[in-house]
Amino acid sequence: MTYDFDKAIERHGTDCLKFDQPEKRGRSADLLSLWVADMDFPTAPEITQAIINRTQHGVFGYTEPGPSYFDALDAWCAERYGWHVAAEQVTVTPGVVYALAAAVRAFTQPGDAVVIQQPVYYPFSSVVTENGRALVNAPLVYEGGGYSIDFDELERTIRQAGAKLLILCNPHNPVGRAWAAGELERLGEICLRNGVVVVSDEIHMDFARPGHAHTSFATLSDELVNNSVICTSASKTFNLAGLQVANIVIGDRQKRRAFRNAVSASGYSQGNTLGLVATQAAYEHGGPWLDELKDYLEGNWELLASTLKDRAPQLRLIEAESTYLAWIDCRALGLEGAALERFVEDEAGLWLDCGHIFGKDGDGFIRINIATQRAYLERALDQLCAAIVARR
Numbered sequence: 001m002t003y004d005f006d007k008a009i010e011r012h013g014t015d016c017l018k019f020d021q022p023e024k025r026g027r028s029a030d031l032l033s034l035w036v037a038d039m040d041f042p043t044a045p046e047i048t049q050a051i052i053n054r055t056q057h058g059v060f061g062y063t064e065p066g067p068s069y070f071d072a073l074d075a076w077c078a079e080r081y082g083w084h085v086a087a088e089q090v091t092v093t094p095g096v097v098y099a100l101a102a103a104v105r106a107f108t109q110p111g112d113a114v115v116i117q118q119p120v121y122y123p124f125s126s127v128v129t130e131n132g133r134a135l136v137n138a139p140l141v142y143e144g145g146g147y148s149i150d151f152d153e154l155e156r157t158i159r160q161a162g163a164k165l166l167i168l169c170n171p172h173n174p175v176g177r178a179w180a181a182g183e184l185e186r187l188g189e190i191c192l193r194n195g196v197v198v199v200s201d202e203i204h205m206d207f208a209r210p211g212h213a214h215t216s217f218a219t220l221s222d223e224l225v226n227n228s229v230i231c232t233s234a235s236k237t238f239n240l241a242g243l244q245v246a247n248i249v250i251g252d253r254q255k256r257r258a259f260r261n262a263v264s265a266s267g268y269s270q271g272n273t274l275g276l277v278a279t280q281a282a283y284e285h286g287g288p289w290l291d292e293l294k295d296y297l298e299g300n301w302e303l304l305a306s307t308l309k310d311r312a313p314q315l316r317l318i319e320a321e322s323t324y325l326a327w328i329d330c331r332a333l334g335l336e337g338a339a340l341e342r343f344v345e346d347e348a349g350l351w352l353d354c355g356h357i358f359g360k361d362g363d364g365f366i367r368i369n370i371a372t373q374r375a376y377l378e379r380a381l382d383q384l385c386a387a388i389v390a391r392r
């Protein structure tokens with residue numbers, strides 16, 4: 001290993017969301033924190049160096065990405081996913097959630113129905129409701145320890161609601177599915193024939209686990225691609241969320257114009273200078289670092305699976321195909337909603353995302369962010385297992 005992912009980095013005192021100011025979010029300061037989806041690892045050294053180099057220049061005026069930025073993005077996506085990204089199709093935004101909200105405003109009117117598939121990343125709901133649109137849930141099916149899409153039900157729901165937009169999580173946070181091409185095609189065709197634009201959030205695309213692959217919605221047929229908005233970013237992959245850059249790819253010219261109008265109407269134009277530098281360096285030089293990171297995360301997945309199997313067999317770890325987020329069925333504990341939250345915090349001493357915040361279909365589950373030093377994960381799992389044993 002070239003990179004030392006075991007090395008603990010003190011994040012307290014950096015004003016980070018994950019560890020600092022827990023009181024502000026109603027949490028006790030001594031909880032072990034494994035909630036928000038960023039990582040406890042420093043980014044690739046080549047990225048940090050690129051930021052240092054740019055910082056030393058000292059002038060941080062308005063910046064727009066140049067050809068080498070788009071070449072780097074295209075090379076990354078083409079090499080890893082067979083997806084050629086044309087520069088003119090890309091709009092830079094300050095984040096993926098920002099882009100989801102812009103897409104809601106661009107492709108729907110107040111009161112229109114927008115479909116999501118819960119349990120799902122909770123801002124999918126807020127960007128719909130906070131923009132005055134109607135939230136419609138077409139829940140995933142949980143069966144035999146895995147998740148799938150009920151396509152007939154999805155189409156019925158879309159028709160009944162007269163939906164205009166669907167926000168897809170690909171790969172899916174929190175259930176960990178890396179959707180197969182066939183599934184994406186079926187979903188895409190349903191949306192196409194019912195006049196529903198697909199927004200595919202692919203922010204976790206680089207985390208497909210061994211034996212699985214990321215299929216970008218952008219690699220489907222032209223017809224389906226032209227009915228879509230693809231959201232990607234180097235932020236999850238390289239731990240750059242605080243630098244606020246996302247790349248939104250829209251093949252269809254009219255949709256691109258509508259999306260850009262919505263972005264512009266919100267008052268946003270140029271991207272974050274250091275975020276653009278970091279993103280380009282990530283796509284140019286970050287491959288070897290990412291490959292080692294993913295090997296390390298596999299070790300964390302193994303630790304999690306074996307610990308639960310040996311010490312908390314009543315919990316069921318959903319087999320993740322992608323992401324660094326573990327989704328665990330805790331319903332055997334007989335705790336839901338606030339009661340599960342209290343158990344996690346007061347008895348296990350952990351700060352996690354409990355399932356009900358992902359929609360009622362997630363109640364009784366917990367999500368653990370495993371992108372941390374193994375020793376920290378081990379401590380957290382010890383606390384969780386001890387708390388479960390103590391309940392008996």
Ligand SMILES: Cc1ncc(COP(=O)(O)O)c(C=O)c1O
Nearest residue numbers: 037095096097098121173201203
């Ligand atoms: C599916 C998904 N989309 C978007 C985001 C956040 O993206 P951004 O910080 O670019 O708004 C997250 C972060 O956890 C996520 O899991």
